[in-house]
Amino acid sequence: MLRQVVERGPRSRATIAQDTGLNKSTVSSLVSELMEFGLLVERGAEHRGTAGRPGLVVDVARDGVIALGLEVNVDYLGVQATDLAGGSRYKAMEAVDNRGRGVDEVFEALGALTQGALNEVQAQGLRPIGATVALPGLVDIRRGALLVAPNLHWTDVPVVELLREHIDSTTLPISADNEANLAALAELWEGAATEYSDFVYVSGEIGVGGGIILGGELFRGYRGFGGEFGHTTVEVDGRPCACGSRGCLETRAGLEPLLAAAGLSAEAVTTRGAGKPVAELRRRAEDGDTAALAALTECGRWLGVALGTVVNMLSPQAIILGGYFAPTAEWLAPVIASELSARVLGGNGAVPPVIASRLGAEAAMRGAAATQLRHVLADPTLVAI
Amino acid sequence: MLRQVVERGPRSRATIAQDTGLNKSTVSSLVSELMEFGLLVERGAEHRGTAGRPGLVVDVARDGVIALGLEVNVDYLGVQATDLAGGSRYKAMEAVDNRGRGVDEVFEALGALTQGALNEVQAQGLRPIGATVALPGLVDIRRGALLVAPNLHWTDVPVVELLREHIDSTTLPISADNEANLAALAELWEGAATEYSDFVYVSGEIGVGGGIILGGELFRGYRGFGGEFGHTTVEVDGRPCACGSRGCLETRAGLEPLLAAAGLSAEAVTTRGAGKPVAELRRRAEDGDTAALAALTECGRWLGVALGTVVNMLSPQAIILGGYFAPTAEWLAPVIASELSARVLGGNGAVPPVIASRLGAEAAMRGAAATQLRHVLADPTLVAI
Structure with a gap:
């Protein structure tokens, strides 16, 4: 019933009774209980024909x-509160190259961002x-731990535990997941893929991430580490990748090789925040700058x-481009489409x-x-005090 | 109930009653009906402790x-009857390079093999x-048609219709599917993967095929063409592939490039039947032949x-090697394992x-x-006359 009001908008008790049977x-009685939980409110008049x-x-x-x-990425930290x-009721981002910082320092900063958000929303x-x-x-979602983040050179970081040390609340439920998995879910729930049930999401950041949605659900794979498109081998003896392998997609399509090829300094990435060098790249591409276009x-x-x-492997309904691939999609998408029509079996x-x-x-944070x-929508009693 | 007898073996009516409730x-009464359908028989004595x-x-x-x-492959045709x-109650294979023959000729030969099998089992x-x-x-399973078979250079072949023209029965249900999908199911049901629910199957023939099993079911993908591992790009500007692309896995791991690299003539493939050049390759590898091992x-x-x-994409429980990759697995598997440990994120x-x-x-035919x-196991009434 709560989900119906969330998805279809305000309605009278009579309409709810009719629609739910x-x-x-x-x-x-259910409405009263959900009002007590602070999940529903009564207001205004229903428009009738x-x-x-x-x-x-x-x-x-x-x-x-x-x-x-919350998000810990290679070159930023962020928080976003959603009702x-x-x-969106609060957001804050901190552009900072986390590769230059230790785990403790990063989680102190994330804790401060989180506590700031908690204080503000309260x-x-x-x-x-x-x-x-x-x-x-890669995330162990059961333990709330980061197993490996190649670009940060982190392994086995007990994320949930560390974050809790830096906030006041001892009871707030905290979980962790791969950023591209969460962004793929955001695309499914409220983004570019609300009309798709089976798609792949691929996002460009310093690394290249991916998420797979099958039958309207996130696909993790049996071992839990699926969707890592960034580590598709595109050159068997290619450039060394932060993951320890060679020739991974992200050595070619990560943000830094792109900016370098466009003649934008690597410093622009780390000193100006994630969004800005991409805006500069876009500007140059719009101006017809040869290096940017190439x-x-x-x-x-x-x-x-x-x-x-x-x-060829997943035969998906659609491909969604996220991260910096989204603002540059007008240049990337036609080239991708042309490669796909050459390489995909079946025409x-x-x-x-x-x-x-x-x-x-904000996709991952949303x-x-x-x-x-x-x-809470699945089980409103979770918020019972 | 029928499935229980098939999967767990002969048992008394009393045992069945106990186990099914x-x-x-x-x-x-059910047993009598299934006996009338010719699906169950009564016999011997149940061994009791x-x-x-x-x-x-x-x-x-x-x-x-x-x-x-039945199987139409690039270099053979086959039939197998299973009770x-x-x-296995009958089998026949014909080693022949179907690339040298027209569609009609191949289906005439397949029809003859099929009719031979039908006559024999009857x-x-x-x-x-x-x-x-x-x-x-790629197969359109709804229409029973082959959409494209790169190595045969066939497109849009109405397989079910053509086969029916060459057999006597007008009522026998006939369907069609991708050979590696069917082989993956055989591995799941009775092969090397009966203990796995989530695996990828990759098979070497003239082409390289693949099948994906997720949650104990064949995964086809939204558009129906999933699992085509053979057309994974391993070299961006690599050798031309029969599919029209370049650098596909099968240009490197198909049977012909392997035999060529081992110094076995391409003629051996087409004139000696699918199994024989692989047996020769194995023999040379066992003898320590440098070219074969390399x-x-x-x-x-x-x-x-x-x-x-x-x-990295699917995070499967296991990988099953089929086709010629199976008899050569003692040499291939350790090399594959070493590449995986270098290239898979997450250790x-x-x-x-x-x-x-x-x-x-026989995997695909089984x-x-x-x-x-x-x-029939799902709906025994299908065989009611």
Whole structure:
């Protein structure tokens, strides 16, 4: 019932009774309970096409609960608070090259960002119900630990435990997951892929991440480490990759090789924040700068090679480009499409559309917060005090 | 109930009643019906640990129904008849390079093989309940048509329709599927993967095929063309592939480049039948022949590169090697394992075991026949006359 109000908008108790098949007194009693939990509110009048006394409607409590989506990435930290209606209630990002910092220093900074967000939302009268941390590497979701993050050179970091040490709350539920997995879920739930059930999400950051959605669910694989498109081998004896292998896609399509090929200094990446060098690259490409255009074409070609393999393997409905691949999609997507039509077995019927994310740099954090909120939609008693 | 007898062996009506929770008269009535359908028979005595009068047992009717598994591959045609107990009741293979023949000629030959099998099993008193054709390319399973078979240079072949023109029966159910998909199912049901629920199967023939099993089911992908590992790009500007692309795995790990690298003539492939040049290669490798060993190492390396990408994407429980990769697995598997440990993100916990098929060249045909038999297990009334 709560999910229905969240997904289809404010409605009267009578409408809910009609749509759910529950009787009116059951609906009234459930609504009262969800109002007590701070998940629903009563307000205004329901718009009706017909005449008659307008009834009260129940709506999602925008000023009830929120969840935090946190992110530790290679070159930034971030936090985002989302309410049950999907509204963003607080956000903060810190552009910083975490490769130059120790784990403790990073988690102290993430803890400060998190505590700042908690303080701010509580001052707004909102109630935090959980936090999920998006991470640029393989995650043991059961233990809430980062197993390996190649670009950070971190292994076995007990993320949930470390974060808890740096915030006041001892009871806030905290979980962790791979950033591209969470971003893929955000695309499914509220992004470019709401009409797709089976797609692959590939995102460009310092590393290249991926997420696979099959049948409307995140696919992790039996061992839990699926979707790592960034480590598709595109050159058997290629450039060394941070993961220890050679010739991985991210040695060609990660942000740094792209900027280097475009003649943008590597320093621009680390000193100006994740968004800015990409904005500069876009500007140059729009101005017809030869180096920028050639770099984007080259990057698109490598992406197309790797995605051709992905499509031959998974035969997906669509491909979603995230991270910096989204703002550069107008240059990358046609090159990718051309590689796909050359490399995918089965011709046009087998080649999926290539679509840019519209969630921007917040995709993973939005997916992280939504993961927590969806726990509440599935079981509202989780927020019973 | 039928599935229970097939999977767990002969048992008394009383045992069946106990295990299924059905009452004895229901079991007796079901058993009678399945005996009428020719699916169960009554025989012998059930072995009991305790004293007492031994009861009659019901068992799968080995002399009841059979299904045909047919295969059109690049360098052979084959047929295999399997009974409900999994026994092989007839088989025939014809080693012939189908690249030198037209579609009509091939289907005339396949029709003759099929009719020969039908005549033979009917002479044995067996009743054919369906046939599935395994094909070396993308299959539209709904239409029973081969969409594209790169190595045969065939497109849009109405396989089921063509086969029917060349056999006497107008009612035998016929379906078609990709050969590696069917072989992967055979591995799951009765081969090297019966203990796995999530694995990738990769097979070496003239082409390199693949099948993906997720959660105990064949994964086809949204567009239906998943599992095409053979067209994983391993060299971006590599050798031209029959599919029209370049640098696909099968340009390096297909049977012909392997034999060429080992110094075995290409003619050996086409004139001596699929099994023989591989037997010769094995013999040379066992004798320590340098060219044979180097060719196998090189082949294993390319397979390992492609499978590294597969594992990073799907995080499977195991990898099964089929086709000619099975009899050469003692040389290929260690090289593959070494590439995987270099290329798979997440270290040893992420690297799956690499296991050789034991079904030999019949894997796809066994899977094809079993697919038909499983329809009957799911719905025994399909064989009601």
